Amino acid sequence: MTAPATVRRVGERSLLVELADEAAVAALYGWLRERQAGEAPGALDAVEEIVPAARTVLLDGVADVDAVTALLRTARPTAAAAASGPLVEVPTVYDGADLAEVATLWGVSEEAAVRIHTSPAYVVAFCGFAPGFGYLTGLPPRYGVPRRATPRSAVPAGSVALAGPYTGVYPRSSPGGWQLLGRTALTLWDTGREPAALLAPGVRVRFTAVRA
Template sequence: MTGSGPAAVHPVGEHALLVELADPAEVTALYGWLRERQAAGELPAVEEIVPAAGTVLLDGVADVAALTRELRAARPDPAAAVRGPLVEVPTVYDGADLPEVARLWGVSPEAAVRIHTEPEYVVAFCGFAPGFGYLTGLPARYEVPRRATPRSSVPAGSVALAGPYTGVYPHPSPGGWQLLGRTGLPLWDATRTPPALLAPGTRVRFTPARETTA
């Protein structure tokens, strides 16, 4: 491993630790490394690992001191390939904000679709609503601002952009992200394990579709 290591490791109560990192790429790298160590039985016992934009929370830690030593010695490589499962998201690119996103990028709407479907994305963390994943992978030059006025209702399955992230709305909800298109994939199912289709660490490819796939 060649990363710079955690910026700080903080105890949270008696059985949890919070790791602060410099950017989402380091969060993704540490999360992947922890899950691999956990699967191999090489990590001190921990019940839950929860990534966020700049932190990783480890809860239900059996030996806080041992895990703190592990985390302070960890050097995950942010450039290492993510080994999570790959989910293909068929998307109808007819979103209300596609022309505006294309204008911001200085390209045609057709070219904007090609730009958005080219990368392989990674779910960095979940938040905002159950099953809403924050996906990284779009180059920084394509970051776009949120809408000045959020919509009061965004349909479930809407594929959208805000800042450095792509997201897919799992439920109808208010939202201020730029809408590119829509998918029929069920993003959240309480009977599934895990319930979120786009759980942290999942790799994602968006593919153009004429009709959404239920």
């Protein structure tokens, strides 16, 4: 790898790979998944799950620090590998309570804000907060927005929202402090579906504006 990675033991059977930034995490996660899919022998044989986060990748089921460190020295992750997952289109009604405020922060009209948000090709960087909630990257850094000063006690399921550099879709009603742009009718989390989560790390996402 061109960027340094630190491998640390987590419990008896997991390793945590610490990386420089989200781009390095996404590229390494994609590279590891490709290597697994290709059934390449070696240090990943015992890995049961690969879990990316903002600055780390957890390898569950493997405990050999030296073997994984040696493998990472041979890794050549690319941006293409990071964004190689399936594409999910999210039809969105852009009538969110914070759309006007976000447009003001961006210095554009509400219509332009919708165009800005629907333009990027997003990628699920990692999941957390609630089952089925993906942290999506792809919006240019200049469009990052702060969380609300006072979180809402209940955000409706399907709400499309922004916070910092991320876009997300609330999989169920829950408290939340993200800026609400709109809503989608898609079901993000369904335990009767396989897989239950519609969005998973590496999945590509496109938002499309639709009428109510």
